[in-house]
Amino acid sequence: MSKILIIDDDEELCELVSEYLGVEGFQTEVVNDGIQGLEAALTGKYEIAILDVMLPKMNGFEVLRNLRAKSALPVLMLTARGEDMERIVGLETGADDYLPKPFNPRELVARLRAILRRTIQESPDRQGERLKVDDIEISESGRAAWLAGRELVLTAAEFDLLRELLKEAGKVVKKEDLSRRVLDRELSPFDRSLDMHISNLRKKLGLRSDGTERIKTVRSIGYIYTLL
Amino acid sequence: MSKILIIDDDEELCELVSEYLGVEGFQTEVVNDGIQGLEAALTGKYEIAILDVMLPKMNGFEVLRNLRAKSALPVLMLTARGEDMERIVGLETGADDYLPKPFNPRELVARLRAILRRTIQESPDRQGERLKVDDIEISESGRAAWLAGRELVLTAAEFDLLRELLKEAGKVVKKEDLSRRVLDRELSPFDRSLDMHISNLRKKLGLRSDGTERIKTVRSIGYIYTLL
DNA sequence: GGAGATGTGTAAAAATTTGTAAACGCAAAC
DNA sequence: GTTTGCGTTTACAAATTTTTACACATCTCC
Numbered sequence: 001m002s003k004i005l006i007i008d009d010d011e012e013l014c015e016l017v018s019e020y021l022g023v024e025g026f027q028t029e030v031v032n033d034g035i036q037g038l039e040a041a042l043t044g045k046y047e048i049a050i051l052d053v054m055l056p057k058m059n060g061f062e063v064l065r066n067l068r069a070k071s072a073l074p075v076l077m078l079t080a081r082g083e084d085m086e087r088i089v090g091l092e093t094g095a096d097d098y099l100p101k102p103f104n105p106r107e108l109v110a111r112l113r114a115i116l117r118r119t120i121q122e123s124p125d126r127q128g129e130r131l132k133v134d135d136i137e138i139s140e141s142g143r144a145a146w147l148a149g150r151e152l153v154l155t156a157a158e159f160d161l162l163r164e165l166l167k168e169a170g171k172v173v174k175k176e177d178l179s180r181r182v183l184d185r186e187l188s189p190f191d192r193s194l195d196m197h198i199s200n201l202r203k204k205l206g207l208r209s210d211g212t213e214r215i216k217t218v219r220s221i222g223y224i225y226t227l228l
Numbered sequence: 229m230s231k232i233l234i235i236d237d238d239e240e241l242c243e244l245v246s247e248y249l250g251v252e253g254f255q256t257e258v259v260n261d262g263i264q265g266l267e268a269a270l271t272g273k274y275e276i277a278i279l280d281v282m283l284p285k286m287n288g289f290e291v292l293r294n295l296r297a298k299s300a301l302p303v304l305m306l307t308a309r310g311e312d313m314e315r316i317v318g319l320e321t322g323a324d325d326y327l328p329k330p331f332n333p334r335e336l337v338a339r340l341r342a343i344l345r346r347t348i349q350e351s352p353d354r355q356g357e358r359l360k361v362d363d364i365e366i367s368e369s370g371r372a373a374w375l376a377g378r379e380l381v382l383t384a385a386e387f388d389l390l391r392e393l394l395k396e397a398g399k400v401v402k403k404e405d406l407s408r409r410v411l412d413r414e415l416s417p418f419d420r421s422l423d424m425h426i427s428n429l430r431k432k433l434g435l436r437s438d439g440t441e442r443i444k445t446v447r448s449i450g451y452i453y454t455l456l
Numbered sequence: 457g458g459a460g461a462t463g464t465g466t467a468a469a470a471a472t473t474t475g476t477a478a479a480c481g482c483a484a485a486c
Numbered sequence: 487g488t489t490t491g492c493g494t495t496t497a498c499a500a501a502t503t504t505t506t507a508c509a510c511a512t513c514t515c516c
Contacts, residue, residue: 072334096332118335132324132347135300148296149322155492170357170369183493192474193494199476209298216371219384219473219502221412227369383502411503420464421504427466447512448463 006030007037008052020105034058048074068094133169170227231255235265236280248333262286276302296322361397393453402450
């Protein structure tokens with residue numbers, strides 16, 4: 001699944017790395033100079049590129065600069081040994097990580113995985129995972145909530161209720177909708193469950209630092225998580 | 229529009245980051261120690277802060293803890309490389325995200341944007357949710373109203389009624405319309421509810437300082453919030 | 457102007473809705 | 487089996503809205 005582009009003119013090293021990465025479950029392709037490397041990187045076929053600094057025709061920094069004009073493809077740079085590369089690699093060139101030669105192939109794999117993990121984390125399908133409204137933050141998948149950085153201990157119903165209110169913070173949410181979304185049933189005339197959960201939630205959330213109530217009642221309609 | 233506070237004692241790095249963020253359309257300000265950082269963060273001038281962990285005078289965690297006592301300002305922490313502090317650093321302390329050093333500026337921007345996206349703060353779309361008419365101000369999303377700066381204690385119906393009148397301040401609003409918009413029903417011949425709410429609202433608003441009535445009656449038509 | 461018709465102001469009563477403590481039921485954990 | 491935790495129901499107090507009732511005000515028509 002993960003296809004890796006290796007741009008390096010040391011064919012022996014490419015061979016070794018390819019093999020090692022193959023064992024680790026990656027597919028690889030190799031090119032041996034900067035121009036070809038840039039072209040290949042721009043095809044969109046790869047998930048990540050390993051890019052040597054010293055290259056024929058176009059050096060690694062140039063390749064990266066040109067690549068960055070058009071693509072956000074993650075790049076791990078292979079650098080000559082030297083300590084202050086950190087800053088240069090990290091900030092100025094736009095690489096995602098670097099590794100000084102000679103390197104341990106295990107470390108190479110670890111860093112590739114780290115980069116992939118980071119970049120996957122930001123992919124759009126994770127948006128909406130976390131929701132933040134003034135000093136409250138919730139993680140939907142983690143079913144956890146924090147108030148001013150401290151975790152709130154909520155029951156399942158309280159969490160769902162808070163989530164639904166925060167999703168529409170600043171807007172009134174009808175009781176019928178809350179009942180359907182939180183309790184998974186139609187609201188019936190004398191069902192006071194929702195009110196109880198609101199009451200308990202209010203107790204756990206407390207008032208804002210300015211003394212205002214977070215969840216206000218809109219009589220005969222529903223509730224609203226207020227925004228200042 | 230977005231102003232970013234950078235709290236880091238590495239001046240060279242601050243310079244680089246400022247420049248990069250400038251290109252990406254952010255305004256930045258830099259302070260170099262924890263004490264100053266905390267003070268700056270509390271001014272309310274910023275949309276988000278980038279906070280280094282290792283800082284002179286007060287370390288990043290302390291700054292964050294102190295900040296969280298008073299503010300929900302989004303914070304992205306810069307951490308030392310390597311440790312898997314993800315959950316601990318990320319959320320228990322109240323940070324919105326973290327990034328290990330050295331980092332890639334593109335990733336920094338991506339994370340800043342991600343935080344801002346999920347953070348419902350003072351976003352511009354909240355304009356128009358606040359309504360000001362002479363010495364009265366109301367916040368729709370907060371369902372709160374202030375008279376001369378002091379909060380009015382209004383019931384749901386009173387709030388809705390005031391909102392509808394202020395939305396058309398200086399214009400007569402028909403009783404039928406008020407009934408539909410405030411009480412959510414057609415006005416019927418002997419329904420005096422609206423009149424009662426008007427009466428109660430008048431009591432809470434009081435007269436203007438020049439002795440004039442704020443809400444005037446237009447007989448057989450409706451009511452009007454008068455403009456001086 | 458005056459009598460009746462119509463509409464408004466508002467106190468008070470009645471009805472409705474909400475807040476919440478406490479009791480209950482049930483299922484999972486022990 | 488017993489305990490524990492959670493969602494629900496019950497019960498009653500409190501808050502809010504609606505209705506009622508009556509005093510006034512305003513308009514209309516003569």
